[in-house]
Amino acid sequence: MTEYYGAIEAGGTKFNCAICDPSGAIVQQTRIATTTPDETLESVVQWFSQQRQRGVLMGLGIASFGPLDLNPSSARYGWITNTPKPHWSDTPLLPKLASALNVPVVIDTDVNGAALAEATLGAGKNQQVVIYITVGTGVGGGVVINGAPLHGTVHPEIGHMLVPGHPQLKGQCPFHANCVEGFASGTAMGKIWGQPAETLPDDHIAWELEALILAQLCHNLMLNFSPNTIVIGGGVMAKPGLLTNVIAQTRISLNDYLVLPSNKSFEDIIVAPQLGQNSGLLGAFLLAKQSNLQLGE
Incomplete structure (x- = not known):
């Protein structure tokens, strides 16, 4: 059968x-x-x-x-x-x-499942360290190293990584005052700006600050995991130009501290999902x- x-x-x-x-x-x-x-x-x-x-x-x-x-x-x-x-x-x-x-x-x-799929079949295929971030109702992250999802004591909770934030943002997470999810999730954006994220106009400062927070996350991920690929998906990332701005802000944040291989750019590392x-x-x-x-x- x-x-x-x-x-x-x-x-x-x-x-x-x-x-x-x-x-x-x-x-x-x-x-x-x-x-x-x-x-x-x-x-x-x-x-x-x-x-x-x-x-x-x-x-x-x-x-x-x-x-x-x-x-x-x-x-x-x-x-x-x-x-x-x-x-x-x-x-x-x-x-x-x-x-x-x-x-x-x-x-x-x-998110570990999504990371495994992207590492095996998608944007991180044939790479050693692949991180998948979803930015939607919440913010979550999965890590795959040499083809195996990372667990450890529990499992990664990347969305609750603490970041500097910005003076114009008040964190909305009930557990942590300044974690990524409390600043950058769709839920948090709606509370911070008083309207659903998808209704915010393209030129609203919310999107500049969203890119800043996600760049702070990518800065930490680059230094902690040295990933070959960071895949960023989720409903919030559907905003045109947001991913490009995250890449640009990450480059600024790292301030030339990391010397990438000659055949690699930040555009090669921080990418959209291939598996939709x-x-x-x-x-x-x-x-x-x-x-x-x-x-x-």
């Missing part, structure tokens, strides 16, 4: 679910609203169960919002921990789906396939 892999990009608004063939081509896809854990996960299980008529489900990969417990030796491995998403704190996401579907399941953060809206979903597929290979399937 035909072999397939399941992939879930689990977000605060929707669970994007797909069945992929071994090459990563999406065979079937659906979106399920993120309501309560019981309701959403029941719908997810029903959908994947229905797809089994297509062939054998070899494994399932999940790229999820968090925070997550990613320690395989933990009794709560694969759980969503203390999340601001209502109803979802202390949800055993991986155990519930693994039990209901009876397949190997692997989980990582949504599919980064997270393809990352989940790669997690499923890699886990399946490790299990010797």
Whole structure:
């Protein structure tokens, strides 16, 4: 029978679910609203169960919002921990789906999944250190080093990196007065400027300050991780000219301290996603396939 892999990009608004063939081509896809854990996960299980008529489900990969417990030796491995998403704190996401579907399941953060996809198939292909940043409702970041997502004690929370900010900005994060997310997320921009970010005119100072904050983030990432590629995506980055300005501000901020290889420029390092809206979903597929290979399937 035909072999397939399941992939879930689990977000605060929707669970994007797909069945992929071994090459990563999406065979079937659906979106399920993120309501309560019981309701959403029941719908997810029903959908994947229905797809089994297509062939054998070899494994399932999940790229999820968090925070997550990613320690395989933990009794709560694969759980969503203390999340601001209502109803979802202390949800055993991986155990519930693994039990209901009876397949190997692997989980990582949504941004680590996106970073893995861009590092394997997209803008960071064949690079050693790839960082994926999403700037949308919040700000998140995933890190892939030599093909493996970075975990450590927990997992990267790049959006909460502290930055100098700017006198005209008041941080909106409830946890930290001057973190990137509190200055630069779409949610924060809406609170700071009193209107949704997407409605701010092109010449509004908000966009100059947005580029400044994201450049402060890139400055720190360049010095801490020495990345080959920083991929910056998310809804806020759809603003024309924003990425170009972030690159320019990063160059100014670093002030010639870093000497890049002769064949590299900041435009080569700080780039837009190549996989568009599919980064997270393809990352989940790669997690499923890699886990399946490790299990010797």
